[in-house]
Amino acid sequence: MSTPAAQDLQTLLRVERLTTRFRTRGGDVTAVNELSFELAAGEILGLVGESGSGKSMTGYSLLDLVDPPGYIAGGSVRLRGRELRGLPAKDWQALRGDRIAMIFQDPMLTLNPVLRIDTQMVETVLAHRRLTRAEALHRAHAALVRVGIPAAGERLRSYPHQLSGGMRQRVAIAIALLNEPDLIIADEPTTALDVTIQAQILYEMQTLCREAGAGLIWITHDLSVVAGLADRVCVMYAGRIVEQGSTAQVLESPAHPYTRGLLDSTPAAALARGHRRGEALRPIPGAAPPLAALPAGCAFHPRCARADEQCLPPPPQAEPASGQRALCWHPLPPGAALSGPAASLEAP
Amino acid sequence: MTLFLLRRLLQTVNVLFIMSLLVFVGIYAVGNPLDMLVDPQATRADVARVAAALGLDQPVWVQYGRFLANALRGDLGNSFLHGTPALQLILQRLPATLELAVSALLIAVLLGIPLGLWAGLRPDSASGKTIMAGSILGFSLPTFWVGLMLIMVFSVYLGWLPSGGRGPTREVLGMHWSLLGAEGWRHVLLPALNLALFKLALVIRLTQSGTREALLQDYVRFARAKGLAPRRIVGVHVLKNIMIPVITVVGLEFGTLIAFSVVTESIFAWPGIGKLLLDSITLLDRPVVVAYLLLIVLIYTLISLVVDVLYAALDPRVRLAGGQAA
Numbered sequence: 001m002s003t004p005a006a007q008d009l010q011t012l013l014r015v016e017r018l019t020t021r022f023r024t025r026g027g028d029v030t031a032v033n034e035l036s037f038e039l040a041a042g043e044i045l046g047l048v049g050e051s052g053s054g055k056s057m058t059g060y061s062l063l064d065l066v067d068p069p070g071y072i073a074g075g076s077v078r079l080r081g082r083e084l085r086g087l088p089a090k091d092w093q094a095l096r097g098d099r100i101a102m103i104f105q106d107p108m109l110t111l112n113p114v115l116r117i118d119t120q121m122v123e124t125v126l127a128h129r130r131l132t133r134a135e136a137l138h139r140a141h142a143a144l145v146r147v148g149i150p151a152a153g154e155r156l157r158s159y160p161h162q163l164s165g166g167m168r169q170r171v172a173i174a175i176a177l178l179n180e181p182d183l184i185i186a187d188e189p190t191t192a193l194d195v196t197i198q199a200q201i202l203y204e205m206q207t208l209c210r211e212a213g214a215g216l217i218w219i220t221h222d223l224s225v226v227a228g229l230a231d232r233v234c235v236m237y238a239g240r241i242v243e244q245g246s247t248a249q250v251l252e253s254p255a256h257p258y259t260r261g262l263l264d265s266t267p268a269a270a271l272a273r274g275h276r277r278g279e280a281l282r283p284i285p286g287a288a289p290p291l292a293a294l295p296a297g298c299a300f301h302p303r304c305a306r307a308d309e310q311c312l313p314p315p316p317q318a319e320p321a322s323g324q325r326a327l328c329w330h331p332l333p334p335g336a337a338l339s340g341p342a343a344s345l346e347a348p
Numbered sequence: 349m350t351l352f353l354l355r356r357l358l359q360t361v362n363v364l365f366i367m368s369l370l371v372f373v374g375i376y377a378v379g380n381p382l383d384m385l386v387d388p389q390a391t392r393a394d395v396a397r398v399a400a401a402l403g404l405d406q407p408v409w410v411q412y413g414r415f416l417a418n419a420l421r422g423d424l425g426n427s428f429l430h431g432t433p434a435l436q437l438i439l440q441r442l443p444a445t446l447e448l449a450v451s452a453l454l455i456a457v458l459l460g461i462p463l464g465l466w467a468g469l470r471p472d473s474a475s476g477k478t479i480m481a482g483s484i485l486g487f488s489l490p491t492f493w494v495g496l497m498l499i500m501v502f503s504v505y506l507g508w509l510p511s512g513g514r515g516p517t518r519e520v521l522g523m524h525w526s527l528l529g530a531e532g533w534r535h536v537l538l539p540a541l542n543l544a545l546f547k548l549a550l551v552i553r554l555t556q557s558g559t560r561e562a563l564l565q566d567y568v569r570f571a572r573a574k575g576l577a578p579r580r581i582v583g584v585h586v587l588k589n590i591m592i593p594v595i596t597v598v599g600l601e602f603g604t605l606i607a608f609s610v611v612t613e614s615i616f617a618w619p620g621i622g623k624l625l626l627d628s629i630t631l632l633d634r635p636v637v638v639a640y641l642l643l644i645v646l647i648y649t650l651i652s653l654v655v656d657v658l659y660a661a662l663d664p665r666v667r668l669a670g671g672q673a674a
């Protein structure tokens with residue numbers, strides 16, 4: 001490995017202008033658009049956005065798992081200073097499941113239906129470690145216990161269909177933890193779980209990251225999950241990160257009208273900050289545009305209460321506070337978050 | 349499991365019964381075997397004597413009743429033509445057909461799965477496209493034409509392989525087998541290839557489409573995310589999933605290999621049951637036809653039983669109806 005720059009030592013992951021496109025009949029569409037963000041070791045990053053905003057594709061792009069007709073069109077992904085883009089397939093194979101692990105969105109489809117849990121776990125260990133089968137099995141058992149699976153020994157000998165959705169998702173999480181990766185990408189892994197287990201898993205993951213110093217990218221459409229878990233938040237809209245900053249910055253004084261809209265459509269009690277109890281929910285008007293027909297300029301402008309003619313050219317990166325960035329011509333002023341923009345969203 | 353087997357047995361007995369009834373009535377309707385069996389010059393008395401000896405003087409339901417009573421004791425009657433037990437006649441020729449069918453199946457599976465896998469993994473490559481185009485030929489070329497071409501090229505022109513017969517046989521368990529010696533394999537190669545062609549095309553297409561579908565599944569992407577080697581992803585994760593439909597279809601097709609080997613057997617002068625059946629139908633040799641069809645039903649049942657058990661063994665989600673987990 002080449003000597004990494006000094007700042008890259010604390011920076012676990014540095015993503016710059018990462019772009020993923022799909023070839024379609026009507027021309028290429030951009031599902032991940034010039035994404036740039038950083039993640040420190042032991043840090044948890046929440047990646048938030050509506051369905052179709054490109055969260056999962058971002059995860060796949062980071063692991064170079066984009067299938068045709070999709071392709072990574074450009075950008076740079078550096079892990080501990082090492083550029084991953086353009087690595088040969090062998091090196092990717094060695095990285096995946098070992099240094100970078102991903103937990104997929106749908107637990108029902110993630111595990112191979114015709115292979116036993118122990119097979120699927122042991123192979124993950126043996127793909128990266130020179131261990132005996134017994135040692136690998138021991139690791140698998142420990143990983144299942146860590147994610148709170150009761151009767152782990154018995155579960156190891158089960159087939160996926162013999163487990164509930166929640167149980168399967170925990171198995172998938174356990175598989176991701178097997179080789180103690182530096183970076184875990186978790187794609188809505190708790191959506192299928194009931195609330196108590198969800199809280200338990202969130203707590204476990206948080207602890208694991210803090211203790212092992214692993215970076216965690218937590219993908220979700222639910223701001224309330226991010227509020228209690230993440231250190232930093234990226235908000236995605238139509239393939240772009242429209243706002244990022246510390247969790248406190250983004251949730252308490254959002255600068256981007258879209259973030260504001262997301263907050264206003266999330267129950268206040270769930271967020272447990274900023275809002276008053278019993279405040280009415282205000283959904284964002286309209287729907288996210290299809291990628292093939294993105295509005296020119298700011299993609300959010302048809303739904304944005306602050307939009308004007310100026311919003312037609314692509315918006316610049318505003319920096320309302322240190323470490324907070326919003327892709328907007330008219331970012332919300334700090335402190336005005338609680339009343340101003342909410343009222344303007346209501347206006348016709 | 350016991351319940352499952354019992355239910356299967358009952359179904360089989362039902363089918364056997366209906367089958368025998370249909371064939372009996374069917375052949376009765378087609379014509380009178382006596383016209384075929386007795387010399388046209390024979391006297392009326394001679395004909396009556398033969399008819400009485402074969403039981404053909406009785407009304408058809410009486411004939412069927414007798415057949416049923418005998419069949420329950422394991423006696424399917426004597427061939428009108430040869431006078432020997434029909435079942436024995438068939439069993440003598442069964443090994444030849446079985447050897448042919450098994451060889452054809454082996455060719456279809458051992459060539460078809462790797463070719464289909466290759467084409468499924470590289471659908472846009474020249475080799476993948478060639479394989480798929482070839483499989484269309486396998487579907488559409490008539491069996492007898494391919495058989496004749498094989499003989500022309502490999503027997504007549506190149507002189508590498510024999511054009512007919514099954515070579516020397518050896519007796520094991522009271523039946524004559526030819527594949528115990530190298531000469532038998534030389535003889536079976538061409539007819540087996542001929543018979544396998546259609547199934548080979550089928551296996552290639554099944555495996556190819558199964559592979560393409562499996563590659564899109566989340567579990568394959570997850571296997572890649574785990575950092576598994578491509579060899580393991582294809583050889584274990586993909587193959588184990590596509591084996592389920594392939595085994596099912598191939599298993600059931602094995603029955604048709606046995607039942608429809610007639611064309612190939614006639615081209616390659618293969619002394620199997622297909623040839624016997626053709627002769628028996630032409631001569632309205634009812635006991636042989638009935639015995640043949642009953643045997644085929646039995647073989648089909650047996651095969652589908654094996655397929656079900658294999659299916660349950662391969663797919664952990666499947667349980668045999670009425671039994672415990674497999």
Ligand SMILES: Nc1ncnc2c1ncn2[C@@H]1O[C@H](COP(=O)(O)OP(=O)(O)OP(=O)(O)O)[C@@H](O)[C@H]1O
Nearest residue numbers: 022031050051052053054055056057058069221291
């Ligand atoms: N094969 C494809 N061809 C064209 N566009 C595609 C294809 N696959 C995905 N996309 C597009 O990529 C975009 C991002 O999808 P992605 O799955 O990342 O969304 P997401 O944010 O994870 O949504 P969700 O919350 O529903 O999981 C979507 O708008 C989708 O339309």
Ligand code: SF4
Nearest residue numbers: 298301304311328329
């Ligand atoms: S750039 Fe304009 S349209 Fe886009 S979010 Fe900002 S104010 Fe709204």
Ligand SMILES: [Mg+2]
Nearest residue numbers: 055056057105
């Ligand atoms: Mg997703």
